[in-house]
Amino acid sequence: MSQNNSLNGALGVYWEADYRSGRCPQCNGLLDQVEKEHSPSRFCKKCSGYVLGELIVKQITIKPPTPPMCAKFSCILKYSKDLLTYTLINLYHTKRVKYAIDNRNKKILERYRTGSPSPMTLWQAIHANIKLKCPICRKYNVDPLLFSRR
Amino acid sequence: MTQTEKPTRLGFAEVAKRMAIAGDGGGSCFKSIVGLTGACTASEDSTFANPGGATKLAANGFALQNADTVYQHSVTVTNDSVEIIHIFTATGTQSVSGFAIENDDDDVVFMECCFATAIPCQVGDTISILAYYQFKTSA
Numbered sequence: 298m299s300q301n302n303s304l305n306g307a308l309g310v311y312w313e314a315d316y317r318s319g320r321c322p323q324c325n326g327l328l329d330q331v332e333k334e335h336s337p338s339r340f341c342k343k344c345s346g347y348v349l350g351e352l353i354v355k356q357i358t359i360k361p362p363t364p365p366m367c368a369k370f371s372c373i374l375k376y377s378k379d380l381l382t383y384t385l386i387n388l389y390h391t392k393r394v395k396y397a398i399d400n401r402n403k404k405i406l407e408r409y410r411t412g413s414p415s416p417m418t419l420w421q422a423i424h425a426n427i428k429l430k431c432p433i434c435r436k437y438n439v440d441p442l443l444f445s446r447r
Numbered sequence: 448m449t450q451t452e453k454p455t456r457l458g459f460a461e462v463a464k465r466m467a468i469a470g471d472g473g474g475s476c477f478k479s480i481v482g483l484t485g486a487c488t489a490s491e492d493s494t495f496a497n498p499g500g501a502t503k504l505a506a507n508g509f510a511l512q513n514a515d516t517v518y519q520h521s522v523t524v525t526n527d528s529v530e531i532i533h534i535f536t537a538t539g540t541q542s543v544s545g546f547a548i549e550n551d552d553d554d555v556v557f558m559e560c561c562f563a564t565a566i567p568c569q570v571g572d573t574i575s576i577l578a579y580y581q582f583k584t585s586a
Contacts, residue, residue: 309584312560319571356562391563
């Protein structure tokens with residue numbers, strides 16, 4: 298007797314972490330303790346208000362591709378492509394986090410701090426990794442392969 | 448006729464509810480969070496003693512503590528997840544390589560996150576954690 302015992306999706310976890318400095322993004326003054334429990338806002342004496350500390354970097358979860366459910370060549374090929382894309386996107390995020398932390402007090406492209414927009418396709422991941430390695434491309438926000446702003 | 452079985456949507460929500468608001472009264476619900484330092488790799492075999500194979504922090508603002516917020520949240524279907532929110536404020540220089548979320552009894556790790564790049568916190572820096580434990584990952 299056959300059985301259909303599909304769970305339609307099992308357990309999963311998701312994490313996000315915002316790493317912020319203890320300084321005000323407007324006046325660069327030191328921030329006091331948090332406004333209240335459960336709130337990330339902190340008091341800035343110079344600005345006389347509650348603000349979020351300056352964002353240094355945001356860590357995000359990248360979900361791995363789903364393993365193939367069939368043994369066809371096309372399924373395995375698609376999975377291989379998805380796996381390569383996933384690896385390159387992960388590599389990009391690992392490097393951008395390190396870059397953002399190393400440059401915590403410098404002006405850098407916001408995308409390297411927030412992780413957004415994140416590359417979604419293989420082609421975008423290749424571009425993003427090359428751009429992150431290229432100081433001139435980062436400075437002028439230019440795609441190294443297309444010579445256009447992205 | 449073929450035998451069929453399914454967990455129900457309301458069932459997923461009921462499990463999440465029980466785990467989010469201490470429904471069992473036995474300390475098994477989501478409650479605590481702790482910072483990790485040193486080499487860290489998330490693993491299904493992790494234990495409370497050394498989540499991720501890393502060292503649990505006991506100082507500089509990252510010691511084991513109750514999470515700021517634990518509640519039910521909807522991701523795939525209504526109320527299918529437990530959401531945990533916490534803000535750590537560094538009270539000293541500290542390298543943080545990840546975090547682990549534990550039960551109310553502080554003897555089981557539910558989930559752990561090991562960062563690809565450790566965060567070198569300075570005094571006054573904050574790390575805001577948002578985590579979901581999702582009981583139903585796809586529709």
